[in-house]
Amino acid sequence: MQHQTEAIKKVVLAYSGGLDTSVILHWIKQTYGAEVVAFTADVGQGEEVAEAREKALRTGALQAYAVDLREEFVRDFVFPVLRAAAIYEGYYLLGTSFARPLIAKKMVEIAAAEGADAVAHGATGKGNDQVRFELSAYALNPDIKVIAPWRLWDLRGREDCIVYAGQHGIDVPVTKEKPYSMDANAYHISYEGGVLEDPWNAPPKGMWRRTVDPEDAPDEPEVITLAFEHGTPVAIDGEPLGPAALLDRANALAGRHGIGRVDIVENRFVGMKSRGCYETPGGTLLYHAHKAIESLTLDRQVLELRDELVPRYAAAVYNGFWFAPEREALQRLMDDIQQPVSGEVRVKLYKGTVTVLGRRSPNSLYRQDVVTFEEDDVYHQADADGFIKLNALRLRIARQLRDRADEPSPAS
16 A cells, blocks of 8 residues: 555654544554654643643654643634634634644644654544645645545544554553544534434533533623724733633633534535534634624725625635635735724623623724714715615616516507
């Protein structure tokens, strides 16, 4: 087989410490005769990355990296997507989609530092993550080789991996398998597979990790204020916070009020529909607050232009084109549009909902002297007469044409 004869001497593996990547680490060494450098990224998934590093070394890694990427993840990936108001297919806030390019970026950097020939990942051949990892890797190093064991080996599932681990003495704790798969980072948790594959099945009770059930949320609402500078959130209730700390605070606030659960059937880039459940408490809170301050500060035509481009931007991120020129060009436009988006938003959190109570900005385009129903010297109401008649002209002509078409023909 081709993958057994390629001249690969050293591989950087995206390593989580779980069953799949532990088996992959050994399989790469056995199949290619290559050294393996393990890389575990801390993007806020809530697991101990130092433990994964130690386990990688015990499993046979030549070297193991555990890198804290939480600040970079929020600053350079979460917040740019927030500034773009990006949402995929009307519901999904893209939490998994933009974590993958960051992990791939660090993998490629470590591969260069280690003199590695290839990078490897544990994504399956049916999902989006393989595309996101590999498009990012090739965009950053066109000559890098990528190993995707799930597309190459004969193992077909968890049971095969457990048997393989037992045969080769790989230390894999046997735990009861959850009836679904999870992927977490500082921004969200995704749940899919298993019992969730039937879109008629409700999510299992107790599945959600970061949000209380809205029915069990506090009976008293909580009012908070968020501050933005150029579209980026910078403070909560008057307290300036760095990117990661601000997202953590937003997650805690929204999570205790049951905010941020989404259950959707989405269209994967590889061509199939997939049912996914996403838990994004802080992201949902920030998304709604950001839209509120935009409503006050963005010109109508600029906002319409941005909103027309959101689906294109979201699809680029979802499909793995983070480092593609079109996503980068769109990001520059989105960030330029965000220059006046500064100010404060006051919101109420209550039983799964975010309600905007107020917004203010030094760059506000809202003019009370213009919109007031009281007497003013700015807007002359009689001017609306010509405005309406000009806009009605094509409607009147269309109606006249239809009426003529309906008239009976004159008798011959």
